[in-house]
Amino acid sequence: MNRRAGIEVNGRRYRWPREPLVAVCVDGCEGAYIDRAVRAGVAPWFARTLKEGSAFVAECVVPSFTNPNNLSIVTGAPPSVHGICGNYFYDRESGAEVMMNDPRHLRSGTLLAAFAAAGAAVAVITAKDKLRALLGHGLAGECFSAEKANEAQLALAGMARPSVYSAELSEFVFAAGAKLLETRRPDLMYLSTTDYVQHKAAPGAPAANSFYAMLDRYLARLEAAGAAIALTADHGMNDKHGADGSPNVIYLQDVLDGWLGAGAARVILPITDPYVAHHGALGSFATAYLPAGADAAALAARVGALPGIELALERPDACRRFELPEDRMGDLVLVSRRDTVIGTSVSRHDLSGLDAPLRSHGGVSEQKVPLIFNRRIEGLAPGRRLRNFDAFDLALNHAAA
Numbered sequence: 489m490n491r492r493a494g495i496e497v498n499g500r501r502y503r504w505p506r507e508p509l510v511a512v513c514v515d516g517c518e519g520a521y522i523d524r525a526v527r528a529g530v531a532p533w534f535a536r537t538l539k540e541g542s543a544f545v546a547e548c549v550v551p552s553f554t555n556p557n558n559l560s561i562v563t564g565a566p567p568s569v570h571g572i573c574g575n576y577f578y579d580r581e582s583g584a585e586v587m588m589n590d591p592r593h594l595r596s597g598t599l600l601a602a603f604a605a606a607g608a609a610v611a612v613i614t615a616k617d618k619l620r621a622l623l624g625h626g627l628a629g630e631c632f633s634a635e636k637a638n639e640a641q642l643a644l645a646g647m648a649r650p651s652v653y654s655a656e657l658s659e660f661v662f663a664a665g666a667k668l669l670e671t672r673r674p675d676l677m678y679l680s681t682t683d684y685v686q687h688k689a690a691p692g693a694p695a696a697n698s699f700y701a702m703l704d705r706y707l708a709r710l711e712a713a714g715a716a717i718a719l720t721a722d723h724g725m726n727d728k729h730g731a732d733g734s735p736n737v738i739y740l741q742d743v744l745d746g747w748l749g750a751g752a753a754r755v756i757l758p759i760t761d762p763y764v765a766h767h768g769a770l771g772s773f774a775t776a777y778l779p780a781g782a783d784a785a786a787l788a789a790r791v792g793a794l795p796g797i798e799l800a801l802e803r804p805d806a807c808r809r810f811e812l813p814e815d816r817m818g819d820l821v822l823v824s825r826r827d828t829v830i831g832t833s834v835s836r837h838d839l840s841g842l843d844a845p846l847r848s849h850g851g852v853s854e855q856k857v858p859l860i861f862n863r864r865i866e867g868l869a870p871g872r873r874l875r876n877f878d879a880f881d882l883a884l885n886h887a888a889a
């Protein structure tokens with residue numbers, strides 16, 4: 489294997505890492521979290537890296553959800569290529585809502601698997617287990633989650649098993665990653681956290697600052713162990729509630745039932761997953777399947793006129809604009825505004841688990857994310873639109889020697 493040639497994945501070429509590269513996806517990392525932690529003086533690594541490394545604002549994939557973006561980062565490609573456009577899609581033929589956590593839904597290889605196949609030592613650590621199988625697909629290397637860590641992995645992190653709803657679930661990822669780097673020095677590492685803290689705490693809040701202070705300590709430790717670091721996010725995060733703390737929700741299934749008859753259309757919320765307590769399955773993105781013969785253009789216009797809706801697009805427009813797979817999207821794609829979420833029916837959302845005013849994501853309003861490197865990044869084409877899934881390209885192909 490000629491390592492100097494690097495590898496090619498999904499039409500993009502990547503140079504072989506010159507030094508261990510740690511790519512970090514901080515779930516729900518709205519840029520303001522970092523700014524506020526730096527201003528509070530609790531994030532010295534970030535403060536220095538923002539000056540001495542390279543920092544950009546990039547755009548994530550819409551829907552601005554966890555799985556589509558993590559998969560984009562590790563494939564270097566949008567969902568139209570890798571196929572993962574949410575947690576669920578609706579299969580019209582079987583009439584079933586299909587969960588996309590299974591790697592059989594993945595349509596392209598990852599650069600992690602390709603580097604490992606070419607002889608690189610690769611490690612992947614996630615917070616929640618739902619991502620592990622997708623990120624580790626075809627990967628000959630270390631791949632585990634904090635949620636389902638075995639005894640050896642718990643020992644590596646030096647931690648007791650964290651609760652799935654905790655800041656410690658993310659801390660485990662860094663504790664295990666730092667130890668792995670210090671002891672086994674993999675060529676490539678991908679660390680992916682969970683947005684439990686970001687769903688509850690706004691930028692600058694005590695819980696947020698303490699989370700970013702924790703992150704900062706581990707990033708400094710990874711750097712001290714000789715790692716090049718590329719840090720980005722899967723999506724941002726915004727308040728989705730009114731002044732009284734109650735969520736601003738458009739119950740779209742109820743709206744369409746009123747217009748077209750009960751159950752004639754089907755609204756799918758691709759944010760839905762087995763862990764909904766912290767967001768009640770409410771996000772700023774939905775897709776709707778319409779009954780045969782429905783006038784999609786007219787309905788798009790009508791939904792688009794609802795207060796709180798930012799975009800209501802027909803499938804072909806939405807898939808072109810957001811680079812989504814047409815066969816996994818409904819007839820309409822709906823995006824709500826910054827302070828509003830889309831639900832199905834009032835009766836189908838259990839909001840009893842929301843112990844803080846709703847913060848969530850999914851829309852265009854959560855598309856701006858940080859893209860930060862502890863090395864200087866050079867030679868980018870002027871005016872280039874940067875995406876979070878350019879993280880490996882910039883780190884491997886554009887870092888100053």
Ligand SMILES: [Zn+2]
Nearest residue numbers: 515516554722
């Ligand atoms: Zn996320």
